[in-house]
Amino acid sequence: NAGVTQTPKFQVLKTGQSMTLQCAQDMNHNSMYWYRQDPGMGLRLIYYSASEGTTDKGEVPNGYNVSRLNKREFSLRLESAAPSQTSVYFCASKREETQYFGPGTRLLVL
Amino acid sequence: EDQVTQSPEALRLQEGESSSLNCSYTVSGLRGLFWYRQDPGKGPEFLFTLYSAGEEKEKERLKATLTKKESFLHITAPKPEDSATYLCAAEDTGRRALTFGSGTRLQVQP
Numbered sequence: 107n108a109g110v111t112q113t114p115k116f117q118v119l120k121t122g123q124s125m126t127l128q129c130a131q132d133m134n135h136n137s138m139y140w141y142r143q144d145p146g147m148g149l150r151l152i153y154y155s156a157s158e159g160t161t162d163k164g165e166v167p168n169g170y171n172v173s174r175l176n177k178r179e180f181s182l183r184l185e186s187a188a189p190s191q192t193s194v195y196f197c198a199s200k201r202e203e204t205q206y207f208g209p210g211t212r213l214l215v216l
Numbered sequence: 217e218d219q220v221t222q223s224p225e226a227l228r229l230q231e232g233e234s235s236s237l238n239c240s241y242t243v244s245g246l247r248g249l250f251w252y253r254q255d256p257g258k259g260p261e262f263l264f265t266l267y268s269a270g271e272e273k274e275k276e277r278l279k280a281t282l283t284k285k286e287s288f289l290h291i292t293a294p295k296p297e298d299s300a301t302y303l304c305a306a307e308d309t310g311r312r313a314l315t316f317g318s319g320t321r322l323q324v325q326p
Contacts, residue, residue: 110259139313148220148303148316149260164313196259203248203307205314207259 108132110208112197118214119187127182127211129197137200138180140164140172142193143210149196155180187215218243220306222317229294229324237289237320239304247307249287250314251280254301263302294324 113128131138136157141149141164151164155174169191171183184191192215198205219242229235241249248267252260264273266282273280277298279290289302301321305314 146318148318149305149314150316151313154313198259203265204250204262206262207252209259210257 110197110199110206112195112208112211114211115209116212116214118216119184120216121188123187124183124185125187125213126184127195127197127213128179129181129208130179131197131199131206132178133199133201133206134177135199135201135206136177138174139198139200139205140170140180140182141196141198142166143196144193152182152195184213187213189215191215218306218308218311218315220304220315220317222302222304222320224320225318226321227323229291229322231295231324231326232293234290234292234294236291237302237304237322239287239289239317240285241287241304241306241315242285243306243308243315245309247309249282250305250307251287251289252303252305254303254319260303291322294322296324296326298322299324 110131139154140152143149150166153172155161158177173181195211197208221240223238251263254260264280269284277292281288301319303319305316
């Protein structure tokens with residue numbers, strides 16, 4: 107039981123490049139989330155998916171898109187990366203009231 | 217607007233020196249107050265959920281308590297392995313999304 111997995115672990119992009127961050131969970135949870143974590147600011151919600159086929163914006167959705175591919179997978183896409191998107195990205199899934207987090211993807215945009 | 221504030225930002229303790237971390241929250245309706253532990257380079261690890269004022273939960277050297285405006289994480293006789301960043305988050309009944317504080321970095325020296 108791997109829990110929540112994320113790929114890649116680390117990525118460097120140039121401004122304007124695109125990429126997709128992948129997240130998968132094997133716990134059969136309905137809800138999944140994407141957060142970013144910046145120094146001194148705590149985790150901020152980008153997008154979430156309450157169930158397969160639904161997605162909703164969080165606190166900081168601008169510059170991102172998401173896809174809930176199936177119950178297991180929830181991807182985050184940066185269409186045109188900007189230096190302000192340099193951050194650590196965490197995916198989480200939720201059972202009852204508790205969210206469980208993946209190991210994170212560290213993204214550097216030059 | 218939901219708000220979660222943690223203090224202190226950083227705390228250095230000697231092994232065995234007990235202390236408390238503070239989390240004050242402002243939400244329109246509290247569904248749950250969550251504590252997580254985060255080690256460097258890793259995702260947040262769930263510790264506790266508290267649902268109502270007066271509730272307490274314990275795990276090894278940690279005890280979390282909740283009032284109507286604050287939560288405390290008490291650390292009794294800490295060990296170096298308790299060194300980590302401790303995150304607090306509140307879930308609003310209306311938004312059903314977590315609002316995180318910026319965390320307390322705890323260092324326990326032998």
